[in-house]
Amino acid sequence: MTAVARAWQGVRWYLREFTGESRWDAYVRHCVEHGHPPRTRREFERARADLAERSVENRCC
Amino acid sequence: MASTTAEHPRGGPDRTSPPPKRPRSPRSIALWTAVAAVGAVCWTVLAVSRGETVSALWILFAALGSYAIAYRFYARFIVTRVLKVDDTRATPAERLQNGVDFEVTDRRVLFGHHFAAIAGAGPLVGPVLAAQMGYLPGTIWIVVGVIFAGAVQDLVVMFFSVRRNGKSLGQMVREEIGIVGGVAALIAVFAIMIIILAVLALIVVNALAESPWGVFSIALTIPIALFMGVYLRFLRPGRVLEATGIGVVLLLAAIVLGGVIDSTSLGETLTLSRETLVIALVVYGFVASVLPVWMLLTPRDYLSTFMKIGVIVLLAIGLVIARPVLESEAVSTFAREGNGPVFAGSLFPFVFITIACGALSGFHALIASGTTPKMLAKESQVRVIGYGGMLMESFVAISALIAASVIDRGLYFAMNSPAGATGGTVETAAQFVAGIGFTISPADLTAAAAAVEEPSLISRTGGAPALALGISQIFEGAFGGGLQAFWYHFAIMFEALFILTAVDAGTRVGRFMLQDTIGNIWPRFGDLSWRPGNIMSSAIVVGLWGYILYVGVTDPLGGINQLFPLFGISNQLLAAIALTLCTVLLIKHGKLKYAWVTAVPLAWDLVVTMTASYQKVFSSNPILGYFAQRQRYADALNAGEVLAPAQDLDQMQQIVTNSTVNGVLQSLFAVLVLVVIGNAFVVIARALRAGGHLPTTEVPHQPSSLVEPSGLFPTAEERATMAERRELVGAGRPASHRERPGHTGPDAEESR
Numbered sequence: 001m002t003a004v005a006r007a008w009q010g011v012r013w014y015l016r017e018f019t020g021e022s023r024w025d026a027y028v029r030h031c032v033e034h035g036h037p038p039r040t041r042r043e044f045e046r047a048r049a050d051l052a053e054r055s056v057e058n059r060c061c
Numbered sequence: 062m063a064s065t066t067a068e069h070p071r072g073g074p075d076r077t078s079p080p081p082k083r084p085r086s087p088r089s090i091a092l093w094t095a096v097a098a099v100g101a102v103c104w105t106v107l108a109v110s111r112g113e114t115v116s117a118l119w120i121l122f123a124a125l126g127s128y129a130i131a132y133r134f135y136a137r138f139i140v141t142r143v144l145k146v147d148d149t150r151a152t153p154a155e156r157l158q159n160g161v162d163f164e165v166t167d168r169r170v171l172f173g174h175h176f177a178a179i180a181g182a183g184p185l186v187g188p189v190l191a192a193q194m195g196y197l198p199g200t201i202w203i204v205v206g207v208i209f210a211g212a213v214q215d216l217v218v219m220f221f222s223v224r225r226n227g228k229s230l231g232q233m234v235r236e237e238i239g240i241v242g243g244v245a246a247l248i249a250v251f252a253i254m255i256i257i258l259a260v261l262a263l264i265v266v267n268a269l270a271e272s273p274w275g276v277f278s279i280a281l282t283i284p285i286a287l288f289m290g291v292y293l294r295f296l297r298p299g300r301v302l303e304a305t306g307i308g309v310v311l312l313l314a315a316i317v318l319g320g321v322i323d324s325t326s327l328g329e330t331l332t333l334s335r336e337t338l339v340i341a342l343v344v345y346g347f348v349a350s351v352l353p354v355w356m357l358l359t360p361r362d363y364l365s366t367f368m369k370i371g372v373i374v375l376l377a378i379g380l381v382i383a384r385p386v387l388e389s390e391a392v393s394t395f396a397r398e399g400n401g402p403v404f405a406g407s408l409f410p411f412v413f414i415t416i417a418c419g420a421l422s423g424f425h426a427l428i429a430s431g432t433t434p435k436m437l438a439k440e441s442q443v444r445v446i447g448y449g450g451m452l453m454e455s456f457v458a459i460s461a462l463i464a465a466s467v468i469d470r471g472l473y474f475a476m477n478s479p480a481g482a483t484g485g486t487v488e489t490a491a492q493f494v495a496g497i498g499f500t501i502s503p504a505d506l507t508a509a510a511a512a513v514e515e516p517s518l519i520s521r522t523g524g525a526p527a528l529a530l531g532i533s534q535i536f537e538g539a540f541g542g543g544l545q546a547f548w549y550h551f552a553i554m555f556e557a558l559f560i561l562t563a564v565d566a567g568t569r570v571g572r573f574m575l576q577d578t579i580g581n582i583w584p585r586f587g588d589l590s591w592r593p594g595n596i597m598s599s600a601i602v603v604g605l606w607g608y609i610l611y612v613g614v615t616d617p618l619g620g621i622n623q624l625f626p627l628f629g630i631s632n633q634l635l636a637a638i639a640l641t642l643c644t645v646l647l648i649k650h651g652k653l654k655y656a657w658v659t660a661v662p663l664a665w666d667l668v669v670t671m672t673a674s675y676q677k678v679f680s681s682n683p684i685l686g687y688f689a690q691r692q693r694y695a696d697a698l699n700a701g702e703v704l705a706p707a708q709d710l711d712q713m714q715q716i717v718t719n720s721t722v723n724g725v726l727q728s729l730f731a732v733l734v735l736v737v738i739g740n741a742f743v744v745i746a747r748a749l750r751a752g753g754h755l756p757t758t759e760v761p762h763q764p765s766s767l768v769e770p771s772g773l774f775p776t777a778e779e780r781a782t783m784a785e786r787r788e789l790v791g792a793g794r795p796a797s798h799r800e801r802p803g804h805t806g807p808d809a810e811e812s813r
Binding site for chain 1: 161162167169170173174177178179180181182183257260261293294298299300301302305353354355359362363418422424425427428431432559562563565566567569570573589628632
């Protein structure tokens, strides 16, 4: 892999982790490991949004 | 999996002894000597340059050099000697992982989250206002303050919260200091949040009033966020990067479009008064707090975070390319005489009050306890995330200070002095500026406004417009292209965007606090899914900050001038509560010897905030003291007189009411903090009588099976350990299972 490609991979990895987009991949991987079928992505993202609804995340001045 | 400390190379029977000293390599010694030399040279230049042109880069590199030294040596001292962080201990994220709030998170990702949560408009606005005193006092306080107070507070609070399963500041005060202190802290936190929200909203109102371009582009952020919300919920669930990419493009289009509508009839319609904007903001705040978060809050948060980081990086690059020259003097006469038009009071204590965020911000203690500690993989990471995150915010503050100091002084004071002083027109403003010893012609004032395509820049107080102007000058100098008006509105948009995000999030947090507290008496109210409870508590929170915002907006004396000190003092009083907790805990843990690490910044903070509170409450000077001000206007009102800048008896009455409200709030905050400290002294005395040790709520040691680096970049040693670990685990379980956490998500909920 060239340095540019590696840097791009790194940035992409970071952004996907940072925004939580990669959660889905991790979830699917987890399901495969444990041998149960994953939910649909829509259901999965809904469940995450419902969790966010109940969490308190403050933003400072 | 049978995981013991024996597997861990750095573990062992004696966990509390400091790590073995490694011999320093000559390369490392040379590197740190060079860093120290660069910092020292920059500080020397700043110290000796008077009356000549000084490049802003000296400030930038003096700060960076100091941060590097502080991080390398002082932060390391605190984590290894004082706190004795222990990576063989499992963190709450590891022990209690539930895929919801407890979740082992990659340190680099968590650094981003933590930074996005702590840094907002505060570090941008405070330094701009403090530039009235010259560039040097602000620079010194931002750098010294962050190293010895702000970053220490964030780091130590985070560490103690990690050791207590991520408990919040309020909970820790209640459990470790006492119920009296706990209740006082709870009220203080709530009240301070309300003030902070009101002042932040006031900054937005001041930046958008009479600015159709600003109003148009900010208003468009709402439909853009709604669109992103719908996109992520229905169209392409979970594709956050796509949605954010589209959002950012639309946002930039909204800024460009704002310039087009500026001179049309739509522009006239969007030329809103401050009062109208208050109503719009209050309605918006209420709706945003009641709507599901996926619709508005979450997508807006993505936009604001990316804009925030983008602008900060751009500003750092812009500064290095443009190499602007400081227009401000090092220390102005206002610093000595305390008669500056931007805010009242002399250098001590008011520079330290005006710049809270970026040097010492109590609000961070709310984020450093609670959210972030539940996601840390390793205890030692409190150094990079707690201390490092705050250094980064301090860097933002330094950039803002530079941006404010490169603006022509006459223009700076014409923009930041209240309308009562400048008279609101270019002619009267030019006269006023001449009266305080600076020169700018009416024609130059008109030209400056025309350059950013604003109707006027006179008395655009609040710090945001001045910062935007400074940023637009720097970007224009660095990148050229005659885009100054675009950059100005870009900067306004970016500040307003994340202030609104803070207002949304803060209103929700306030609502949760209220529901939680009232829920103790009326359980139904505490149920977060009970709609009427949500609506009532949202209305109360929005009503409270809305009222103070209204007070600020309609204040004939100038809202920012009146309220910003209250904001700074309350933020730093919150820091006093946090530092008190840290000091008490250090003593209870038998570390009296090291208690100075938090006790010295606490003492300094108390001297500053109590002096400022005392002056704001008891000063007989009506410009400074709220009650003296009240007295002066009440006496005149009784005699039927109208005192400038009030124009009629109604405004006189308003000043009387406002100064009373401000004075009462100011006294209340100081008293609450003194109650917490009083209670803390009782606990400290008890600890000392008991031989310098008291039981605490610290969770006992449980061995960790995670291997994660401490800093942003793994050391050679850590790399080797991780590789070794991969081989060990490799047979039974995929290595990625341990090294890329975050695999559970909502599934954990399902399986429980």
